[in-house]
Amino acid sequence: MAGQDCIFCRIIAGQIPSVRVFENDRVLAFLDIRPISDGHTLLIPKIHAGSLSECDVSVLAEMIGVVGPLGKAVVGAVQAEGYNLLCNNGRAAGQLVDHVHFHIIPRRCDDGVLARWPHKEYPAGGAEAMAEKIRRLLAIS
Ligand code: 5GP
Ligand code: ZN
Secondary structure, three states, X not given: OXXXXXXXXXXXXXXXXXXXXXXXXXXXXXXXXXXXXXXXXXXXXXXXXXXXHHOOHHHHHHHHHHHHHHHHHHXXXXXXXXXXXXXXXXXXXXXXXXXXXEEEEEEOOOOOOXXXXXXXXXXXXXXXXXXXXXXXXXXXX
């Protein structure tokens, strides 16, 4: 799904208005239309990729390079104390737009914006067994 079917591709093409914060030939940052907090910004690659694993590594590297200064500027603009860098992958993880994107969500201590994550504990030997499963499935070329 790209081009006319993808809302973020249409934003890149200027077919849907957006409030742009930064762009170069590979990435675009713009304000989220329904911000979780003031300044909530989305950073996207200009080449369509549905998910992180479909995104060209050099484009991801560009996104990571931009996130540092962009996060700092967003935090400064709203005088926040930090930010969450969030990338929802898959419906189960809350991904609604299938064009890879990083959320930059400004945060303040005790703002209650994102609920605290529940934490579990591994039973004895559970962490080692889990790591072994992951290692077996890991394909890095
Ligand atoms: P996801 O749930 O896929 O990680 O996040 C998609 C984000 O895109 C949401 O936070 C949503 O508010 C934002 N969004 C969806 N459509 C538009 C749009 O047309 N313009 C802008 N600026 N943001 C959008
Ligand atoms: Zn797209």
